[in-house]
Amino acid sequence: MSDYLHDFFDIPSDLQHSWIGLVGLHLREALLPVAAGLLLALPLAQLCVRFRWLYPPVLGVTTVLYAIPSLAFFVVLIDYTGQTELTVMIPLAVYSLVVLVPAIVDGVRSVPQETLSAATAMGFGPVRRYLQVQLPIAVPAIIAGLRVATVSSISLVSVGMLIGNQGALGNLLHDAQMYNRPELTWNSVITTALLAILVDALLVLVRVLLTPWMPSGTAGREQAPALKDAAR
Amino acid sequence: MNVLNFVNAFFSDSAHWHGYDGIPARLAEHVQYTLEALALAAAIGLPIGLVTGHYGRGGNALSLVATAGRALPSFGLLVLMTTLLGFGMLPVMIPLVVLAVPPILVTTYEAMRSVDPSPVDAARGMGMHESRILFQVELPVALPLILSGLRSAAIQIVSTATIAAYVSLGGLGRYIVDGLFQVNYEKVVGGATLVAVLALVTLALFWAVARVAVSPGVRRR
Numbered sequence: 001m002s003d004y005l006h007d008f009f010d011i012p013s014d015l016q017h018s019w020i021g022l023v024g025l026h027l028r029e030a031l032l033p034v035a036a037g038l039l040l041a042l043p044l045a046q047l048c049v050r051f052r053w054l055y056p057p058v059l060g061v062t063t064v065l066y067a068i069p070s071l072a073f074f075v076v077l078i079d080y081t082g083q084t085e086l087t088v089m090i091p092l093a094v095y096s097l098v099v100l101v102p103a104i105v106d107g108v109r110s111v112p113q114e115t116l117s118a119a120t121a122m123g124f125g126p127v128r129r130y131l132q133v134q135l136p137i138a139v140p141a142i143i144a145g146l147r148v149a150t151v152s153s154i155s156l157v158s159v160g161m162l163i164g165n166q167g168a169l170g171n172l173l174h175d176a177q178m179y180n181r182p183e184l185t186w187n188s189v190i191t192t193a194l195l196a197i198l199v200d201a202l203l204v205l206v207r208v209l210l211t212p213w214m215p216s217g218t219a220g221r222e223q224a225p226a227l228k229d230a231a232r
Numbered sequence: 233m234n235v236l237n238f239v240n241a242f243f244s245d246s247a248h249w250h251g252y253d254g255i256p257a258r259l260a261e262h263v264q265y266t267l268e269a270l271a272l273a274a275a276i277g278l279p280i281g282l283v284t285g286h287y288g289r290g291g292n293a294l295s296l297v298a299t300a301g302r303a304l305p306s307f308g309l310l311v312l313m314t315t316l317l318g319f320g321m322l323p324v325m326i327p328l329v330v331l332a333v334p335p336i337l338v339t340t341y342e343a344m345r346s347v348d349p350s351p352v353d354a355a356r357g358m359g360m361h362e363s364r365i366l367f368q369v370e371l372p373v374a375l376p377l378i379l380s381g382l383r384s385a386a387i388q389i390v391s392t393a394t395i396a397a398y399v400s401l402g403g404l405g406r407y408i409v410d411g412l413f414q415v416n417y418e419k420v421v422g423g424a425t426l427v428a429v430l431a432l433v434t435l436a437l438f439w440a441v442a443r444v445a446v447s448p449g450v451r452r453r
Contacts, residue, residue: 067431069391072424075408079234079417148302155305159395162412173311182315189308196303 008183012175019187026168026195030154033089037096037149044097045104046130055105062098070095070156074163083164092156096149103145107138140214143207147200154196158188169195235421242422253406255426261402262430265393269328270386276329277336277385278378285344285374286366294341298334306331306392314399324396331392332385339381343374376446383438390431394423404430 009019017025048055073091081087111134119133158170165171169188176184208214242248248255284290306327313323347370355369371378394405407423410416 063435064432067387067391067435068428069394069424069431071391071394071405071408072427075412075420075424076235078420079238147299151299151302155302155307158305158307161307162395162398162409167307170305170307173308176311176315185308185312185315189305189312192305192308193300193303196305197299200299200303 004183007181008187011172011184012179012181015171015175019191022169022172023191023195026154026157026170026192027199029085029088029157029160029166029168030092030195031150031199033092034096034146034150034153036089036093037100038146040093041097041100041104045101045108048101048105049108059102062101065094066098070159071162074160078163083166085160085166087163088157088160088166092153095156096153099149099152100142100145103141104138107141107145108134110141111137136210139210140207143203143210147203150199150203151196154192154199158192238418238421239425241418242425245418248422258402258404258406259426259430262390262393262404262427265324265328265396265401265403266386266389266434269325269332269389269393270382272325273329273332273336273385273389274382277333277381278340281337281340281378281381282344282366282371285341286362286370288345291341291345294338298338301330301334304330307395307398310395310399319400321401323399324393324401328389328392332389335385335388336381339384340374340378343377343381344370346377347373372447373450376442376450379438379442379445383435386434386438387431390427390434394427 011017011019011022015022044058048058068091070091073094074087077087077090081090115133115137116129119129124133158167158173161167161170161174165174167173169192172184172188176182176188251257281294284294304327309327309330310324313326317323351369351373352365355365360369393403394408396403397405397409404423404426407419407426411419411421411423
C-alpha cells in the first residue's frame with residue numbers, strides 16, 4: 001500500500017514539478033483566465049445592461065465563440081503564441097467571458113425596480129447605485145456563473161497536454177502512457193476532479209460570506225439561477 | 233493571415249478528400265460519435281430530468297451530480313478508461329456521456345420547474361392524468377429550455393470528441409492529433425476548422441429544430 005502511494009506521488013522528473021508544483025501550475029493555468037474573463041465581463045455586462053440593443057448581438061457572438069472546440073482553439077493560437085501556457089489560457093479566458101457575461105447581465109437585471117427607485121430616492125448616484133446596490137444583489141448569479149467557468153476551466157487545462165505539454169496535471173497522462181505507469185493517470189484524474197470540487201466549494205463559501213442576508217443553505221430562490229447556470 | 237493560408241492549403245489538397253483518412257470519412261466518424269453519445273446522454277438525462285422536474289424533488293441532488301460530472305476532466309477520464317478497458321468505442325463513450333449528461337439533466341429539471349403552474353393546475357383540475365400533464369402540458373412549454381440543454385450538450389460532445397483521436401480512434405481529431413505529432417500545421421489547422429464548422433452547424437441545426445418543434449404559442453412569450 002505504501003509502495004503504491006509512493007508511486008502515486010512519484011512524479012517523473014521530465015515534468016519538472018513535484019505533485020504540489022503541478023497542482024499550483026494547474027490552478028494558475030485555470031484560474032488566471034477566469035479572473036481575466038471576470039475583469040472583461042464586468043464592464044461588458046454593464047454596457048449590455050445600459051444599452052439594451054447591445055445584448056442580443058453580444059450574446060450571439062459569445063454563443064458562437066463558445067461553440068469553437070477547445071482543442072481547435074488551442075491549435076489555431078499556436079501560430080501566434082507558440083506552444084506556451086498563454087495558448088491554453090486565452091481560450092479559457094474567452095470561455096469564462098462567455099459564461100460570465102449572461103450571468104452578470106441576468107443578475108443585474110433581476111434587481112427589482114422598487115429597490116433601484118429606493119436607492120435613487122436615498123440620493124444614490126448611478127455609480128454608487130451600481131456598486132452598492134445592483135452588484136451585491138447580483139452576487140449569487142455572478143458566483144453561479146463563476147462556478148461553472150472555474151470548474152470547466154480546471155477540467156479543460158488538461159487538454160493543454162496536447163499543446164507542447166502545457167496541461168499541468170494533464171501532462172501526467174502523457175507520462176503515464178510513456179512510462180506505462182497507470183497510477184499517474186489516476187493521479188491526474190482524481191487530483192483534477194478534487195481541485196475542481198474544492199474551488200467550487202470555496203466559491204459557494206464566498207457567496208455565503210458576500211450575501212449575509214440570504215439563507216445559508218441552497219434552499220429558496222437562489223437555487224434557480226445556480227441551476228440555470230450550471231446548465232450552460 | 234497564416235491560419236488562412238493553412239486552411240486554404242489543407243482544403244485544396246485533393247488527397248484530403250477521399251480514402252479512409254479523407255474528410256468525408258473522418259466527418260462521418262465524428263458525427264457518428266456525437267450522435268451516439270448524445271443519444272445515450274439524452275436517454276439518461278431526459279427521463280430523470282422530466283420526472284424530477286415534474287415532482288419538483290431532488291434539485292439539490294441534481295446540482296451535486298452536475299458539479300461532480302463537470303469536475304471530472306474529460307481528457308483524463310478518456311485516458312483512464314482506455315487504460316482500464318483497452319482501446320475501443322466504450323472508453324470513448326463514457327467520458328462523452330459523463331460530459332453531456334449534466335447539462336441535459338439540469339436544464340430539463342430547470343425547464344420543468346419554470347413552467348407556469350396555472351396551466352398545470354388547470355389541467356389537473358380538468359382531471360388529466362399526471363403522465364398526460366407531463367407530456368401534453370409541461371413538456372411543450374418547457375421544450376425551448378430543454379432544447380437549449382441538449383444543444384450545449386451536443387456542442388460539448390462535438391468539441392470533446394476530438395480527443396478520441398488521442399486514444400487511436402477516428403473522427404476529426406485525427407487531423408489535429410496526427411498533425412501535432414507530425415508538426416504539420418496545415419493538417420492541424422484544417423482539422424480545427426472542420427471541428428469548429430461542425431460545432432457551428434450543430435448550433436444552426438438546433439436553432440432550426442427549435443423553430444419547427446416549439447409551439448408558436450410558447451415561442452411568443
